[in-house]
Amino acid sequence: MLVLGFQGSPRKKGNTSFLLTSFMQAAESLGAQTQIIEVTQKNIIPCKEYVVCEKKGFCPIDDDLKSEIYPLIRQAEVVILASPIFFYNMTAQLKAVVDRCQTFWARKYKLKLCDPAKKTKRGFLLSVGATSGKNLFEGLQLTAQYFFDAIDARFGGSLTYRNVEGPKDMAKHPTVLADVEKKVSALIKPLLGRKKILFACRENACRSQMASAFAQYLAGDKIEALNGGSQPANHINPDMVKVMHEKGIDMGFRSPRPIEDAIANNTPEVIVTMGCGEECPFVPGARIVDWDVPDPAGKPLDFMRQVRDEIEKSVKDLIKELK
Numbered sequence: 001m002l003v004l005g006f007q008g009s010p011r012k013k014g015n016t017s018f019l020l021t022s023f024m025q026a027a028e029s030l031g032a033q034t035q036i037i038e039v040t041q042k043n044i045i046p047c048k049e050y051v052v053c054e055k056k057g058f059c060p061i062d063d064d065l066k067s068e069i070y071p072l073i074r075q076a077e078v079v080i081l082a083s084p085i086f087f088y089n090m091t092a093q094l095k096a097v098v099d100r101c102q103t104f105w106a107r108k109y110k111l112k113l114c115d116p117a118k119k120t121k122r123g124f125l126l127s128v129g130a131t132s133g134k135n136l137f138e139g140l141q142l143t144a145q146y147f148f149d150a151i152d153a154r155f156g157g158s159l160t161y162r163n164v165e166g167p168k169d170m171a172k173h174p175t176v177l178a179d180v181e182k183k184v185s186a187l188i189k190p191l192l193g194r195k196k197i198l199f200a201c202r203e204n205a206c207r208s209q210m211a212s213a214f215a216q217y218l219a220g221d222k223i224e225a226l227n228g229g230s231q232p233a234n235h236i237n238p239d240m241v242k243v244m245h246e247k248g249i250d251m252g253f254r255s256p257r258p259i260e261d262a263i264a265n266n267t268p269e270v271i272v273t274m275g276c277g278e279e280c281p282f283v284p285g286a287r288i289v290d291w292d293v294p295d296p297a298g299k300p301l302d303f304m305r306q307v308r309d310e311i312e313k314s315v316k317d318l319i320k321e322l323k
């Protein structure tokens with residue numbers, strides 16, 4: 001399970017960085033995978049309001065958001081926004097990321113698609129400010145809340161500190177580490193006890209992508225769905241994306257990956273194989289379930305729909321069996 005954190009301060013070793021790093025260390029100690037995006041070191045172009053996302057569901061701007069950050073936001077089950085207060089909101093650099101996530105807003109509200117992980121996805125806010133006014137975090141809270149809604153994450157709370165100004169102030173705070181531990185535990189622990197299931201096929205372009213998305217969508221609170229291919233293709237299959245969109249499930253920003261990557265930091269308890277045969281992985285202790293699902297690649301769209309429905313039914317049966 002990936003916890004993704006956006007570090008929005010231009011100070012590399014300042015208060016926000018300390019707070020986010022402590023948060024991530026606590027999450028890792030519980031068994032989560034973590035990744036921090038140092039926003040000020042990325043090539044992020046602010047939104048140009050081309051409105052392409054509202055019509056087509058993608059942003060035409062070619063930068064680190066497109067190549068790296070959109071897919072990570074989709075992959076993560078917990079997304080952390082961390083920023084110092086700059087004029088009663090987040091830093092401009094982080095706000096550029098938030099604005100460009102209008103793409104997710106458009107996919108959700110204009111194209112009526114939902115993130116397959118919406119059942120479990122959580123957003124969390126970390127912030128510091130130099131002054132002590134009652135309304136110090138209000139602007140930021142509102143922006144963060146709308147951002148989390150756009151990426152289909154439920155707002156999982158916040159940790160905010162007033163009277164924090166010099167770069168080392170946060171590190172000297174008497175209760176910060178205990179505060180972080182408490183919040184991380186409440187946020188992460190419920191997601192870590194889920195049954196890990198790997199869905200594997202040959203190319204990880206159709207069948208295992210659909211199966212893992214259905215598993216997340218239908219039972220993400222009980223299943224941590226992994227997916228991979230024995231010979232991953234370069235891209236996911238556009239017909240598969242189309243038929244999943246007919247079900248309202250957004251398959252955007254995904255790409256095929258090798259089975260080894262999928263299980264590098266995760267030991268699945270069940271491995272569902274669909275056509276990867278001999279090449280499917282051996283994981284000691286894992287139960288292997290083989291689904292006889294034909295490869296829909298290159299076949300008519302209706303065949304892709306039939307395979308989608310067959311996989312949905314098999315996932316539902318699997319969920320019932322796991323209860």
Ligand SMILES: Cc1cc2nc3c(=O)[nH]c(=O)nc-3n(C[C@H](O)[C@H](O)[C@H](O)COP(=O)(O)O)c2cc1C
Pocket residue numbers: 009010011013014015016017083084085086087088089128129130131132136164165166167
């Ligand atoms: C451009 C700028 C604007 C700021 N605006 C505010 C503000 O509106 N309210 C406040 O309390 N602190 C404000 N601050 C202070 C920072 O929030 C504070 O120093 C914080 O601890 C910096 O965190 P960092 O070390 O993570 O960068 C501002 C600082 C800068 C540089």
